[in-house]
Amino acid sequence: MIEHVLSFSDLNVHFRQDGAETHAVRNVSFHVKRGETVALVGESGSGKSVTALSTVSLLPPSARITGSIDYEGQEMVGASEKMLRKVRGNDISFIFQEPMTSLNPLHTIERQLGESLALHQGVAGDAARGRIIDLLNKVGIRDPESRLGAYPHQLSGGQRQRVMIAMALANKPDLLIADEPTTALDVTIQAQILELLQELKEREGLSMLFITHDLGIVRRIADRVCVMKDGQIVEEGRTTEIFDNPQHPYTQMLLAAESTGMPEPVPSGAETIAETEGLRIWFPIQRGLMRKTVGHVKAVNDANISVRSGETLGIVGESGSGKTTLALAIMRLISSEGRIVFMGKQIDDLKGRALRPLRSDMQIVFQDPFGSLSPRMTIEEIIAEGVGVHGTRPGEDKSQMVVGIMREVGLDPDTRHRYPHEFSGGQRQRIAIARAMILRPKLVVLDEPTSALDMTVQVQIVKLLRDLQKRYGLAYLFISHDLKVVRALSHKVVVMQKGDIIESGPVDQIFDAPRTEYTRELMTAAFGGRAGSAA
Numbered sequence: 001m002i003e004h005v006l007s008f009s010d011l012n013v014h015f016r017q018d019g020a021e022t023h024a025v026r027n028v029s030f031h032v033k034r035g036e037t038v039a040l041v042g043e044s045g046s047g048k049s050v051t052a053l054s055t056v057s058l059l060p061p062s063a064r065i066t067g068s069i070d071y072e073g074q075e076m077v078g079a080s081e082k083m084l085r086k087v088r089g090n091d092i093s094f095i096f097q098e099p100m101t102s103l104n105p106l107h108t109i110e111r112q113l114g115e116s117l118a119l120h121q122g123v124a125g126d127a128a129r130g131r132i133i134d135l136l137n138k139v140g141i142r143d144p145e146s147r148l149g150a151y152p153h154q155l156s157g158g159q160r161q162r163v164m165i166a167m168a169l170a171n172k173p174d175l176l177i178a179d180e181p182t183t184a185l186d187v188t189i190q191a192q193i194l195e196l197l198q199e200l201k202e203r204e205g206l207s208m209l210f211i212t213h214d215l216g217i218v219r220r221i222a223d224r225v226c227v228m229k230d231g232q233i234v235e236e237g238r239t240t241e242i243f244d245n246p247q248h249p250y251t252q253m254l255l256a257a258e259s260t261g262m263p264e265p266v267p268s269g270a271e272t273i274a275e276t277e278g279l280r281i282w283f284p285i286q287r288g289l290m291r292k293t294v295g296h297v298k299a300v301n302d303a304n305i306s307v308r309s310g311e312t313l314g315i316v317g318e319s320g321s322g323k324t325t326l327a328l329a330i331m332r333l334i335s336s337e338g339r340i341v342f343m344g345k346q347i348d349d350l351k352g353r354a355l356r357p358l359r360s361d362m363q364i365v366f367q368d369p370f371g372s373l374s375p376r377m378t379i380e381e382i383i384a385e386g387v388g389v390h391g392t393r394p395g396e397d398k399s400q401m402v403v404g405i406m407r408e409v410g411l412d413p414d415t416r417h418r419y420p421h422e423f424s425g426g427q428r429q430r431i432a433i434a435r436a437m438i439l440r441p442k443l444v445v446l447d448e449p450t451s452a453l454d455m456t457v458q459v460q461i462v463k464l465l466r467d468l469q470k471r472y473g474l475a476y477l478f479i480s481h482d483l484k485v486v487r488a489l490s491h492k493v494v495v496m497q498k499g500d501i502i503e504s505g506p507v508d509q510i511f512d513a514p515r516t517e518y519t520r521e522l523m524t525a526a527f528g529g530r531a532g533s534a535a
Helices: 049-058 081-088 109-121 124-137 159-171 187-204 215-221 239-244 248-258 323-330 379-390 399-408 425-437 455-472 481-488 507-512 517-527
Strands: 006-015 020-033 037-041 063-071 092-095 175-179 207-212 224-229 231-238 272-285 292-303 306-308 312-316 338-340 362-365 443-449 474-481 492-497 498-504
Touching: 006 049, 006 207, 020 037, 020 049, 020 207, 020 231, 049 063, 049 092, 049 175, 049 207, 092 159, 092 498, 109 124, 124 159, 159 187, 175 187, 187 207, 187 215, 187 248, 187 272, 187 517, 207 215, 215 239, 215 362, 215 399, 224 239, 224 248, 224 272, 224 312, 231 239, 231 248, 248 455, 272 323, 272 474, 292 312, 306 312, 312 323, 312 481, 323 338, 323 443, 323 474, 362 425, 379 399, 379 425, 379 443, 399 425, 455 481, 474 481, 481 517, 492 507, 498 507, 498 517
Parallel strands: 037 207, 037 224, 092 175, 175 207, 312 474, 312 492, 362 443, 443 474
Antiparallel strands: 006 020, 006 063, 224 231, 272 292, 272 306, 272 338, 492 498
16 A cells, blocks of 8 residues: 555646746645645745645646646646546545635535535435435534535535535545635634544544644644745644744744734723623514514623723624624614713714714724725825825824824835735735724724734734834724634633623633633633633
């Protein structure tokens, strides 16, 4: 039996576009043994996904692949289309980061799984239905018979990822390639998916190539690690060796990025910027042609919070727990009941024009900077947009304000005439922060501002947010499912579940001595039972 299921030898991948050539993967050599999990680690653009996709030639026509990729004794570089079709999805299966882009929104779960079985195994009808139910059972979908007719949008993120795993397992592959399969998931769902993959690997005798930028995941799941930078593997070894004694400066930097420290203490006598009392947001459930209200969804129920100048309040919980809804209500962007006080003034009964003078004092930074920045506006226009609405302060020039805030957030002012697509993800998030900070707000809502970023870039953004908070006494509402970043930035934390605040207190108390079972589950999922050691 061949010991190595997959072997890369001197792999090079070039992309040619508009007469220019990019060398994306450079002389990569490594292997995956039978029954082994190898993690391919590195930041965005390091060549991880390109390396994985080259295994069965899933790269675009502009790609030129040289070197050798040996799968079970078969050479995949230059292989015929007939052979590649046989291997794709049959012997080698993929799980991708975002299942909604991989699943067909117009087809039911049964049809999508059935197509794979029919194509590769010629199984159809009742036999296919039985196999599909068995697959859904294997990946932990409860009551699978009731889910066969469901469409992707009717499933949660975790359920969709389980369906993707079922599709990958449908034809009993030898090798599973998982490309950031848990990045878009809540921490508890992420832990469940990792546990599921581990169980399936052992039960089905799978080999796995796991691509990620999250070193916490690597610790849990990988036997060996290959660290990639600029298209090259800069370090390789057993997981324990890499984590305990990293040799390459880049690996050392990645591991150092896991420790982001603690926030500055809140100044004594700091004023309360925002507080709520008995805040409630219930959305009506309406049915029928007359849209009759038949009940309510309790999005936020009886929330009591406060945040002071120079303080960060972390808001944690799974998707749908009410985190963002709570923040939007405090900013008076959605209707609510209960008391909201902002800078000493009760604002829960204010509307429209009465709120406008307060808008410049409350700003928001979103998760996806590319989605929140207009692609048709220059960076200067984007950053200055709020100044155009609220006006400049006496003696200030709008262009000079843009130049000043760009310097403060670590951007070159000479780039202000460029467009968002010309910047990296980290730079785009700095632009979004500059847009919020140019108005010198008192309260900033940070809604998952680091979750779309690589770990080293996350550290840079956390440091930037800390520096700005210290300089201007900003109050932050920090919404995130990344508990490591929450700990690094927050002074206090509230834990939300199904609209209720089930636990709140100083960050050390919540992380080191959680009182509720749900909070303990969050900490275990995030730190693998090492709650309190994330600092």
